[in-house]
Amino acid sequence: MPISFTPIKAANSLADQVAQALEASIRQGQMQPGDRLPTELLLVAQFGVSRTVVREALSRLKSSGLVASRQGSGVFVQAPRAEPLDLEKGHAASQEAVIQIVEVRRALEAEVAELAAARRSTADLRRIRAGVKALAKAVADGKDGVAEDVALHRVIAQASGNPFLLSTLDYLSQVLAGATRITRANEARRQDFATAVTQEHARIVEAIEAGDPAAARAAATAHMNNAIDRIRQADPAFWRQDGERLAKVLLGGSR
Incomplete structure (x- = not known):
């Protein structure tokens, strides 16, 4: 088409x-x-x-x-020629490496959420709500929800009205999506984790809808902090079975 x-x-x-x-x-x-x-x-x-x-x-x-x-x-x-991040080949796939990537997200997502709350339009809110519904449907359908999670955060970034922030997120999209794949795989193993993620997204969206920049920044920061905590709390079996394999892919290692 x-x-x-x-x-x-x-x-x-x-x-x-x-x-x-x-x-x-x-x-x-x-x-x-x-x-x-x-x-x-x-x-x-x-x-x-x-x-x-x-x-x-x-x-x-x-x-x-x-x-x-x-x-x-x-x-x-043409296929984009830039690599999202030039991570050292010798850098072992590790829990700490994933956490460090989430720390990068925390810095970006907090700023994005604050600006989105201050600048969002009616159309932005409509797209954000649609993103929330799409993520919920993906989870209900038994999917990992990675693409929908990334898409939700991207429409929030669009609402920030800052094209440079959006471009930065797009530039880092491969790495950020890889980290999201790991965090969501971990969260899917525990209902309390999955429920917490849904609630955290809801708090971010509610603050943006309310036009409360401070609350939006706090909610986005808390979401990333909690994602780090959930990775640290991951069952060792998860890391042996899924986490380390996904991290190796993320960091450019063997598949």
């Missing part, structure tokens, strides 16, 4: 907005590596901007390695 875009509204940089919309479409999987982007004329019509703006936006995506021109064929999506 062809990708379509909505017109861009005037702002400081139209090219930035077009580039960000295209990049989001690529990173969210709506356009896959090898897919051809719509023609310049179609992008001009869909975004409601000039051809110069579209060309500048495409130039930025080419510089970042997300797209490449093929003579006479058009512009095509």
Whole structure:
């Protein structure tokens, strides 16, 4: 099904907005590596901007390695070339390594939640609520909920209104999703853990809905702190059976 875009509204940089919309479409999987982007004329019509703006936006995506021109064929999506994190090959997969990644999330998620509570729109709240429902359905259907968990945190990041924070989370997406896979695998083994995660998400969302930045920051920080505690409390059997294997994948080791 062809990708379509909505017109861009005037702002400081139209090219930035077009580039960000295209990049989001690529990173969210709506356009896959090898897919051809719509023609310049179609992008001009869909975004409601000039051809110069579209060309500048495409130039930025080419510089970042997300797209490449093929003579006479058009512009095509490329696989992102940047590695999320350059972790040392000798760094053993460990409980502590996963905790350190969650600590990175804690710094980002607390800021994101605070800004989202201050800036969220009605549309943002609608997307966040949909994200909560999608995660609950995934869990009810017996899925691990990793993709839905990551998606929920991403729509909260969108509500922050800070494209650089969102880009940072996207850049770290592989590592953050890997850490989420480990924490959720651990949490799925204990009903009290799973219940706590649901409640923590609810507190974050409630604070954002209430427009309470301080409460949102506190709730997001507590969620990450509790995730660390749950990893530390993981049954040794979990780490032997699942945790260490998943951590090795996360850290670039053997699968």
